[in-house]
Amino acid sequence: MPMSGIVHSGTTLRTPPTPPGSPRAGTVGAQRAGPRRRARLAGDVAGVAPAALLYTFLLVAPAAVALLLSFFSWNGVSAFRWAGLANWDRLFHDGGAAHSLLLTIVVTAVSWFLQTVLSMAAGLTTARPTKVNSALSALYVLPLLISTAGIGLIWESLLAPSLGGMAFLAGTFHLGILNKDWLGDPSIVLYVITVIVAWQFVPFYTLLYRTARQQVPRTLYEAAAIDGATGFQAFRHVTLPQLRNTIASSSVLVVIGTLTYFDMFFLLTDGGPGTSSRVLSLDMYNEAFSSTDFGYASVLTIVLVLIGISAGAVLLKVARFSASARAHGGE
Amino acid sequence: MASAIDRSSTAGRVGRVVFTVIWSLMVALPLYYLVLTSFRTQGGYLTSNPWLPTGQLTLGQYRSVISQGFFRYFLNSAIVTVAAVALTLAVSVLAAHRVVLNRTRLSRATFRYLLIGLAVPVQALMIPVFVVIDNAHLYDTLAALILTGVAFSIPVSVLILVNFLRVPAGGPGRAHRGHADRRGHRPPGAAPPGAPAV
Numbered sequence A: 001m002p003m004s005g006i007v008h009s010g011t012t013l014r015t016p017p018t019p020p021g022s023p024r025a026g027t028v029g030a031q032r033a034g035p036r037r038r039a040r041l042a043g044d045v046a047g048v049a050p051a052a053l054l055y056t057f058l059l060v061a062p063a064a065v066a067l068l069l070s071f072f073s074w075n076g077v078s079a080f081r082w083a084g085l086a087n088w089d090r091l092f093h094d095g096g097a098a099h100s101l102l103l104t105i106v107v108t109a110v111s112w113f114l115q116t117v118l119s120m121a122a123g124l125t126t127a128r129p130t131k132v133n134s135a136l137s138a139l140y141v142l143p144l145l146i147s148t149a150g151i152g153l154i155w156e157s158l159l160a161p162s163l164g165g166m167a168f169l170a171g172t173f174h175l176g177i178l179n180k181d182w183l184g185d186p187s188i189v190l191y192v193i194t195v196i197v198a199w200q201f202v203p204f205y206t207l208l209y210r211t212a213r214q215q216v217p218r219t220l221y222e223a224a225a226i227d228g229a230t231g232f233q234a235f236r237h238v239t240l241p242q243l244r245n246t247i248a249s250s251s252v253l254v255v256i257g258t259l260t261y262f263d264m265f266f267l268l269t270d271g272g273p274g275t276s277s278r279v280l281s282l283d284m285y286n287e288a289f290s291s292t293d294f295g296y297a298s299v300l301t302i303v304l305v306l307i308g309i310s311a312g313a314v315l316l317k318v319a320r321f322s323a324s325a326r327a328h329g330g331e
Numbered sequence B: 001m002a003s004a005i006d007r008s009s010t011a012g013r014v015g016r017v018v019f020t021v022i023w024s025l026m027v028a029l030p031l032y033y034l035v036l037t038s039f040r041t042q043g044g045y046l047t048s049n050p051w052l053p054t055g056q057l058t059l060g061q062y063r064s065v066i067s068q069g070f071f072r073y074f075l076n077s078a079i080v081t082v083a084a085v086a087l088t089l090a091v092s093v094l095a096a097h098r099v100v101l102n103r104t105r106l107s108r109a110t111f112r113y114l115l116i117g118l119a120v121p122v123q124a125l126m127i128p129v130f131v132v133i134d135n136a137h138l139y140d141t142l143a144a145l146i147l148t149g150v151a152f153s154i155p156v157s158v159l160i161l162v163n164f165l166r167v168p169a170g171g172p173g174r175a176h177r178g179h180a181d182r183r184g185h186r187p188p189g190a191a192p193p194g195a196p197a198v
Helices: A023-032 A035-071 A085-091 A093-125 A131-145 A148-159 A165-173 A189-214 A218-226 A229-242 A242-257 A263-269 A280-289 A294-319 A321-328 B010-037 B040-048 B060-067 B071-101 B105-119 B123-135 B141-164 B170-178
Strands: none
Touching: A023 B071, A035 A218, A035 A294, A035 B105, A035 B123, A035 B141, A085 A263, A085 A294, A085 B010, A093 A131, A093 A189, A093 A242, A093 A294, A093 B010, A131 A189, A131 A321, A131 B010, A148 A165, A148 A189, A148 A263, A148 B010, A165 A189, A189 A242, A189 A263, A242 A294, A242 B141, A263 A280, A280 B123, A294 B105, A294 B123, B010 B071, B060 B071, B071 B105, B071 B141
16 A cells, blocks of 8 residues: 555655654654753643643543442442442343444444545535635535534424425425435434434534645645646545545544434434434433433443444554654654 | 646546535535524414425514523633633643654653543543532533533544644644744744644
8 A cells, every 4th residue: 555655756755754853763862961851851741731631630530430330330319339240241131232332333334434425525625725615615614513402403303204394395396205204214214313413523524624635735736747647546646645644533533423422313313213223322321311320321331432442543553543653753 | 727737537527516516405405494494483384385485484583592591691602612612722732732743752642541532422421520520619610611621622632733733744844844943933924834723
């Protein structure tokens, strides 16, 4: 797999070599220059501490509390009761959780494909700064301004059977295919919500792709054009490699975001009809707040967190994120 | 000038136009529907064409929203948003800058530590977050919303900033090679490489 640069141009265009005196190359020298090294370390501590502390107290600490809770039986009111591995044991005999996990995986896979393709297309087609593209970008970004609750309301009223906007269109234009019980049909409800979730989040990733495309040095496209590259070849050999980091980060965000996404499912169907859209995060919520079984809900929380972390790690590996990070520090 | 570089095939151009039309409609129609519906009474919603501004339109919904304390809620949202964005940016830019500039073990370990946070489901932590906030005597304050908002945005913000600071054409590498000296003085007109990410 060509990691960088375009192949036709004779000279391979690639990431500029590491400048002298930059991090990895400087490690050896830094050991001699003690005071400078200490100053750099102090700067590092001061730089990362505020972010790390806030994050530790309000995100990591609660996660640790969740892990602890998974070994207790707690209904939210009474005292904690030690439950040992009972909650964890239940996980392995819980057909409902397995079903929810499957739905979550389907939603995540479809969301990744849908959101990546749509946002890349929307971002790349509006990257060149023309008046039309500015107007289009302004339009594309609009859903980002609406809260999840607002988006849920729009689509619920659009998709309402017989009275909604979609049903009206179906009636007016005799398009039977639009006349569905979109959120009430167990065979399609999961995909309908996935599309609505894409509608909500594609604008954000569109912004990322658009900005990243604008950062690609123009000279790369000029070189490709001189070598006779077609539009598609320029996309394949210039745009895609240059967007690698953006694809990696947007994929991680889509996958992890979708694995743990809950709001839209809760608002639109609350898992129904039946359990046909009861994704794992919703299962977890219901265990906590409907069944008030916080211990078992914490088990599901930990499972979700572990799946999320593994998925993120695999994706970053695939995207060679760590490889490019190493290369940047000196090959 | 652009056309010299743009060698899109006819198929490519057609695909571009088709995508633009479909996606524009897909984005615009629900928004149009929302705006139109907001001018209707409950009864009007049931009887008139939901896609055309016909029948009885009213500003009544807007009046009732405003009379129900809209400005107070809006002010709360504004305070939380401005404070959370400012604080998130401040701590994330500081951290991302150190991560990219100094590849020390500490900054690299911190970066990895922060990335794990991307995988943590916010909703899942509702109860434990409440326990922590309550113990810090911040329950029922805007500060609680701001601080949790910041904490949960730090991983994404740092990831985006680090990726942008690392793009081949920019980043501290270029800054050190003449575009900017160590204190960050740039030649006039040169944008700081992290600006678009911020």
